[in-house]
Amino acid sequence: MLVDSHCHLDFPDFAEDLDGIVARAEAAGVGKLVTISTRVRRLPALLAIAERFPNVYCSVGTHPHNADEEDGISAEELIELTKHPKVIALGEAGLDNFYEHGSSGAQERGFRAHIAAARATGLPLVIHTREADEQCGTILEDEMARGAFKAVLHCYTGGRELAMKAIDMGLSISFTGIITFKKSQELRDLAAELPADRIMVETDAPYLAPGKWRGKRNEPSYVVETAKVLAETRGVSLEELSRQTTENFFRLFSKAFAESSPGTGEPA
Structure with missing residues (x-):
């Protein structure tokens, strides 16, 4: 089984095809999907999707692009919203210096509130970081010194220094279809180097479709192609890569494990 640990099923791209999207994922062996929040105020729409499908979970958080729009949302409010059984993570939150959609101050305030x-x-934070390696690393070190927390750097495209700093802090790294692109050799080299117990796969659908579908709408079933390339990169079988990344997912997103199989000791 594979897990798509990061997609956006509430986006308009999927509105007319949601049942088909989830069915194709299941048929491809993608057993769990996590639809990731980009606006706290739109959590009800995510919960409606997660409640509709037994194998879909969600997070709650504010994407850095929306940091000004939701500036001031407190850690306490986020904590309260995580009490829903289908909410298994915080985020995505973090820093984005590539686009100027969220002011630096609001992004950092939001990032730190999500970390808190x-x-x-005890739920993991899904971190978005783009063109912000040094700033992200500094905030992570500062916050980790205040008390440990779990997190994954999603859709990783940053440098080796931030990746290794994150690994040293006990965090995880997740890869998208970008790793399949011809010009992503440096990213593949990094992926080959990371510890096996700290890697995951995702789609970030509807964006970033793997190479064979590049330019088209991405969907959760395509995470299989990303997993194939990551397995080749690391010199292991697809079966081994699937087993390892799924195990990593359930260890990090442990609430999904509990909700999948209460009392059984095995993920459903």
């Missing part, structure tokens, strides 16, 4: 909520709840 992750620390308090």
Whole structure:
């Protein structure tokens, strides 16, 4: 089984095809999907999707692009919203200096509030970081010194220094279809180097379709192609890569494990 640990099923791209999207994922062996929040105020729409499909979970958080729009949302409010059984993570939150859609101050305030909520709840934070390696690393080190928390750097495209700093802090790294692109050799080299117990796969659908579908709408079933390339990169079988990344997912997103199979000891 594979897991798509990061997609956006509430986006308009999927509105007319949601049942088909989930069915194709299941048929491809993608057993769990996590639809990731980009606006706290739109959580009800995510919950409606997660409640509709037994194998779909969600997070709650504010994407850095929306940091000004949701500036001031507190850790306490985030903590309260994580009490829903289908909410298994915080985020995505973090820093984005590539686009100027969120002011630096609001992004950092939001990032730190999400970290505080992750620390308090024990749920993982899904981190978005783009063109912000040094700033992200500094905030992570500062916050980790205040108390440990779980997190994954999603859709990783940053440098080796930030990746290794994150690994040293006990965090995880997740890869998208970008790793399949011809010009992504440096990223593949990094992926080959990371510890096996800290890597995951995702789609970030509807964006970033793997190479064979590049330019088209991405969907969760395509995470299989990303997993194939990551397995080749690391010199392991697809079966081994699937087993390892799924195990990593359930260890990090442990609430999904509990909700999948209460009392059984095995993920459904």
